[in-house]
Amino acid sequence: MxxxxxxxxxxxxxxxxxxxxxxxxxxxxxxxxxxxxxxxxxxxxxxxxxxxxxxxxxxxxxxxIPRGDILPIKHPDVSATQNNITETTNNDETQNGVSQKPTYTPSENVKETEDDTQNSTQDPTTAPTTKPTQAPKPTEPETQPDDDSTKPNGQPSNPSVFPDGPDITESGVSIGFVPESALCGSSTVYCYIVPDREGVMSGETDPTIYPANVIYVGDGNVIVSFEGYKSVDALVSDYYNFYFTNVNGEIIFEETVYVTVK
Amino acid sequence: MGDKIFAALSYEEAINQYKRTVASVCLMRLKNHADAEDCFQNTFFKLYRNSPDFESQEHLKAWLIRVAINECNRLLRKSKRLLPLTYSDKETISFPYDKCDISWALLMLDLKYRQVLFLYYVEDYEVSQIAQILDKNENTVKSLLRRGREKLKNIYGGESYE
CATH class of the missing domain: 1.20.5 (Single alpha-helices involved in coiled-coils or other helix-helix interfaces)
Structure with a gap:
């Protein structure tokens, strides 16, 4: 209260x-x-x-950032490109009972030259199918037999008499003036070389294909390495067409170079 | 105006609702307008700054009274260290001498009786609530109330009130 x-x-x-x-x-x-x-x-x-x-x-x-100059080294190991090439080039050979081995050996060379003299006029497109127009030109059978008779192995008796050019050694061949844009655009580049029949007479009568590795060293220089392939033993001093292809077998660059075998 | 809510009251509503309570606590305790205004402002400044959560408006009111008392105590402790030039500089609070109104007599009491009587008779708090607000024992509050009434009776000169 x-x-x-x-x-x-x-x-x-x-x-x-x-x-x-x-x-x-x-x-x-x-x-x-x-x-x-x-x-x-x-x-x-x-x-x-x-x-x-x-x-x-x-x-x-x-x-x-630009990548390094060295392209990845790929051993084609008879890859798709090479398979296409060998198949097309050996189709005629198989028909004639010639071995399909892409390597070039003196014993096979004798048989191939004989067959090629017959087949060259019938099937001049023995170049890789990837680029038929750019493929090596068919040989001239009229002039070949003389050389084949004197050099059955397809090798000149004295290679050193040929003009100076890049030397084929065990490490490969150094090819210059390859456009950087031509090779850097492709992640993987393959190479094969084919003797140029219009060049100096080498005794070859067939466009034998030699697979190789490509090592891009920059500044337009490429080293074509034959490491892993026995075909380098069969090379002779001659003009060769160097074909650079991508994974799909498309020729992205080609160059004709005279190489000297020492 | 403000977006802070205190027991369902905005800051402005809290001021308007409890301004008289806080002002009375400050005036009863300090007995002058200038100091009471400082404590009044500090009390509501702490309310705005701290923004505590209140369960109810009664909780808010008790919190404001407790903070106002603390502010007054702090000011009194501070004033003890100061030496006033003249006592007349402070505008003291005064109530009209009225036989029916004993507010003026309440100001004559000591502080400890004054605050208990004020909370009990003016703010209508129970003894237990006063003990909680002042942080004292209930029996202490009862003793203060009894002695305060006796002193108030002596000052007022009337009969004892319950």
């Missing part, structure tokens, strides 16, 4: 300035704080965004 009268306290008049000052806390500092404070969520989000941007930039730069 509270009978005491405290009306003057209960009805105390509060100056308006007190309330106005208290209410001013609600608006003024808040706008100032929003200028200098950055929500933690957005700050962390900014860090993540920066990290992703750096990663994307590094990936983009990596894709723009």
């Amino acid at each position: 509270r009978k005491v009268n405290f009306d003057s306290i209960e009805n105390l008049e509060i100056p308006d300035s007190w309330v106005e000052k208290a209410l001013s806390l609600n608006s003024e500092p808040k706008q100032k704080k929003s200028i200098f404070t950055f929500p933690v969520f957005y700050r962390n989000l900014a860090y993540v965004a920066c990290f992703i941007a750096v990663c994307a930039l590094s990936v983009a730069l990596y894709s723009l």
Whole structure:
């Protein structure tokens, strides 16, 4: 039972300035704080965004950096390109009962030359099917038999008398002035060489194909390596057509070079 | 105005609803307008800055009273270290001398009796609630109430009130 009268306290008049000052806390500092404070969520989000941007930039730069000059070394191991070539070139040979081995041996050479003298006029397109028009030209049977009779193995008796050219060694042949754009566009480049029948007489009568490896060393220079192939033993000093093909067997560049066998 | 909510009340609504309570606590305790205004502003500033969670409006009211008392105590401790130039510089609170209103007599009491009587008679708090707000034992609060009434009777000169 509270009978005491405290009306003057209960009805105390509060100056308006007190309330106005208290209410001013609600608006003024808040706008100032929003200028200098950055929500933690957005700050962390900014860090993540920066990290992703750096990663994307590094990936983009990596894709723009030019790769090394050395092309991947591929041993064709009678790959699709080579199979097409050997099949087409040996179709005629099989018909004549000649071995399908792409390697060139002196004993086979005798048989092939005899057959080719007969078949050269009938089927001049013994070049690779990948590029028939660019393939080695058919030999001239009128002039070949004389040389074959003197050099049944298809090798000149004195190769060193031929003009100077890149030497065929065990490491291969260095071919110059190969357009960089021609080879760098392809990830894998194969090569095969075919003796040029219109060049110096070499005793060859058939366009034997020699598979090889390609090592691009830059500045338009290519090393054609015969490592892994025995065909290098059968090469003679002569003009050769170097055909560079891609995986699909399409010729992307060709060059006729006189090479010297030492 | 504000987006902060205190026991379903906005900041502005909380001020308008409890401004009289906080002001009374400060005036009863400090007995001058200037100091009471400082404590009044500090109390609501702490409410805005801390933004505590309140279960109910009664909880909010008790929290405001407790903070106001703390602010007054802090100011009193601070004023003890200061030497006032003249006592008349402070505008003291005064109530009209009225036989029906004993507010003026309440100001004559000591602080410990004054705050208990104020919470009990003006704010209508129970003894247990006063003990909780002031962080004192209930029996202590009862003793303070009994002695405060006796002193108030002596000052007022009337009969004892329950």
